[in-house]
Amino acid sequence: MLTRYNDKPNIYVWREGGNMSANMDNRIGDLMRERGLKPFPFSKEIGVKSSTMTSIYKGKVNFENIRIDTFIRIAHGLGMTADELFYGERSDQLQIDSAEQHVIDCYRSTDARGKAAITRTAEGEAGVEGQSEGNRRAM
Numbered sequence: 001m002l003t004r005y006n007d008k009p010n011i012y013v014w015r016e017g018g019n020m021s022a023n024m025d026n027r028i029g030d031l032m033r034e035r036g037l038k039p040f041p042f043s044k045e046i047g048v049k050s051s052t053m054t055s056i057y058k059g060k061v062n063f064e065n066i067r068i069d070t071f072i073r074i075a076h077g078l079g080m081t082a083d084e085l086f087y088g089e090r091s092d093q094l095q096i097d098s099a100e101q102h103v104i105d106c107y108r109s110t111d112a113r114g115k116a117a118i119t120r121t122a123e124g125e126a127g128v129e130g131q132s133e134g135n136r137r138a139m
Contacts, residue, residue, distance in 0.1 A: 026059035027088060031078050046077035079104075 032042060043053035048070050055061045056074070066074075068082075075085040079101050096104070107118050 027085070028074055028078075029057045029059055031085075032057055035078065037078075042077060046073040048073055 032039070039054040039057040040050050043050040046053075052061070052070065053074075056066060056070075071085070072082045075082045078085065079096055103118070107115055110118065
């Protein structure tokens with residue numbers, strides 16, 4: 001359940017009866033360590049304050065106090081959905097290997113022109129070149 005954070009508009013945190021931090025067991029810090037991610041560079045990559053990311057990494061922030069926008073940024077930075085990070089399991093619907101994640105990371109880090117070039121290349125390789133956006137979604 002999402003609950004408004006300190007009565008601030010558009011800022012929510014996860015709330016479910018009781019203390020959720022015990023269920024997380026510092027999952028975020030553990031996942032970052034598994035991937036060799038350090039708090040400062042990771043925070044810059046995902047657009048979260050470094051002090052916030054360091055506290056989360058060290059387990060100093062209770063899970064229920066992580067803002068939902070921060071949680072989503074962390075999940076995406078780890079190559080997961082928020083649900084996967086929250087529930088601790090990967091979805092069967094989408095599995096991303098390291099090569100796919102690399103392409104996604106490159107796409108996210110480039111400007112609009114680079115994104116267009118990456119999209120054209122991917123479309124050419126997939127044989128969907130020249131199709132409209134609507135037709136691609138239908139596939």
